[in-house]
Amino acid sequence: MTEAFNLPGKGLGKDRVLSKLDEALAMEPDKLRGNMSCYAMKGTEEIVDVVSAAYQKYFFLNGVARRFFPGLQKLELELTGIASDILSGGAEGINANVTSGGTESIFCALHAAREWAKKTKPHIKEPEIVAPYSIHATFSKGCHYLGLKLVRTPVGADWRADAEAIEKAITPNTIMVAGSAPSWPYGVIDHIDQLAAVSKKHGLWLHVDACVGGFLSPFVSKLGYDLPKWDFSVDGVTSISADLHKYGYAAKGISIVAWRSEEYQQYHYVSPTDWPCSPYITQAFTGSRPASAVAAAWAAVNYLGEDGYMAYADRAMKAKARLVEGLKSIEGLSPLNTDLLIVVYGAEDIRVEQIVGGLSEKGWTSGGVMDPPLAHLVLDPLSDDVVDLYLEDLQAVVEQIRTGGSTAEGTLSYAD
Numbered sequence: 466m467t468e469a470f471n472l473p474g475k476g477l478g479k480d481r482v483l484s485k486l487d488e489a490l491a492m493e494p495d496k497l498r499g500n501m502s503c504y505a506m507k508g509t510e511e512i513v514d515v516v517s518a519a520y521q522k523y524f525f526l527n528g529v530a531r532r533f534f535p536g537l538q539k540l541e542l543e544l545t546g547i548a549s550d551i552l553s554g555g556a557e558g559i560n561a562n563v564t565s566g567g568t569e570s571i572f573c574a575l576h577a578a579r580e581w582a583k584k585t586k587p588h589i590k591e592p593e594i595v596a597p598y599s600i601h602a603t604f605s606k607g608c609h610y611l612g613l614k615l616v617r618t619p620v621g622a623d624w625r626a627d628a629e630a631i632e633k634a635i636t637p638n639t640i641m642v643a644g645s646a647p648s649w650p651y652g653v654i655d656h657i658d659q660l661a662a663v664s665k666k667h668g669l670w671l672h673v674d675a676c677v678g679g680f681l682s683p684f685v686s687k688l689g690y691d692l693p694k695w696d697f698s699v700d701g702v703t704s705i706s707a708d709l710h711k712y713g714y715a716a717k718g719i720s721i722v723a724w725r726s727e728e729y730q731q732y733h734y735v736s737p738t739d740w741p742c743s744p745y746i747t748q749a750f751t752g753s754r755p756a757s758a759v760a761a762a763w764a765a766v767n768y769l770g771e772d773g774y775m776a777y778a779d780r781a782m783k784a785k786a787r788l789v790e791g792l793k794s795i796e797g798l799s800p801l802n803t804d805l806l807i808v809v810y811g812a813e814d815i816r817v818e819q820i821v822g823g824l825s826e827k828g829w830t831s832g833g834v835m836d837p838p839l840a841h842l843v844l845d846p847l848s849d850d851v852v853d854l855y856l857e858d859l860q861a862v863v864e865q866i867r868t869g870g871s872t873a874e875g876t877l878s879y880a881d
């Protein structure tokens with residue numbers, strides 16, 4: 466049974482409220498070790514300061530009624546324009562919408578594809594989406610809400626979407642193919658050019674889920690790393706989801722869904738007129754939304770600029786290289802070859818659940834992949850400060866397990 470909580474009869478006052486929040490914060494994971502965890506993607510104190518100040522400035526405004534707030538409208542237009550440019554969507558103008566996060570961006574793309582198919586493929590009554598096994602769970606969730614069938618196909622030996630398997634799974638009911646840049650479980654960017662060729666051949670919508678890589682991969686590429694292309698420069702990509710609240714270093718609650726052209730974006734909008742007020746037009750699925758999230762994201766992209774994002778990417782990718790080298794040097798551990806800042810590793814002779822359990826006793830919050838069992842970490846520029854400490858603790862945990870000294874059992878689950 467859950468504990469009952471009552472509204473205080475008399476308000477607690479500012480000091481008590483804030484000190485109770487401090488108590489809750491003290492229960493959160495170790496701040497230093499949190500710099501390498503399953504939920505990182507944070508910038509330095511410097512960007513956190515700028516983003517918090519920007520968030521405060523727009524704290525009171527509601528983004529649902531942008532028409533009343535020309536300043537907010539201007540910020541959002543600039544933000545979507547910058548995002549379009551980063552995603553190589555500039556040529557056909559700004560065709561992007563702000564959403565509350567990756568889940569909403571993907572939901573909107575699935576919805577737009579469904580509406581597009583109603584118009585262009587009216588014979589389809591039970592629309593299907595084909596995507597690799599590795600596509601984020603939020604596709605399953607979105608398909609559930611939208612009455613779509615998601616068909617997941619096996620990934621290849623390199624953990625990327627297998628274009629042949631995708632093509633084989635296409636039926637007369639298929640409306641969309643989707644791939645990731647990169648996938649959450651295995652951290653690799655799918656061969657979007659191959660998926661684009663298949664999609665074009667069958668006249669299908671292609672969505673690229675770049676929630677993790679959207680504001681990271683372009684800068685890592687500019688640093689000279691060789692990454693597969695996945696943005697609008699690939700002919701056949703119809704829509705992209707890219708999260709500003711991940712490697713855009715904005716405050717939580719903001720993502721972008723971008724469209725190849727206005728032709729596709731038009732299927733996104735829903736404007737009900739069957740009520741007593743005017744047509745209800747919103748930017749995405751949510752109604753009321755924090756204008757502060759837009760202001761904070763605008764501040765992040767403008768404060769950092771290309772050189773700032775490149776410096777963060779450089780620092781984080783170097784930290785990742787050190788971590789991966791360190792993992793390889795611990796006998797029995799095998800990190801996968803990932804493209805960006807997700808690091809996953811398995812173990813030969815010991816159970817990964819035990820490694821994760823041992824690490825959690827030392828204050829590390831690793832996530833996991835269940836199939837196959839892998840420890841799952843997400844790095845950011847601050848990870849640089851803790852790579853050595855992590856490797857030291859990991860080495861000790863592995864030795865402890867091998868000598869029968871630790872039986873701590875962790876979980877590879879992300880369940881809430």
Ligand SMILES: Cc1ncc(COP(=O)(O)O)c(C=O)c1O
Pocket residue numbers: 566567568569571601603645647648649674675676677708720
């Ligand atoms: C690849 C990918 N897509 C979508 C999402 C969902 O994003 P959000 O948690 O912002 O809704 C995530 C979250 O981690 C992700 O990794």
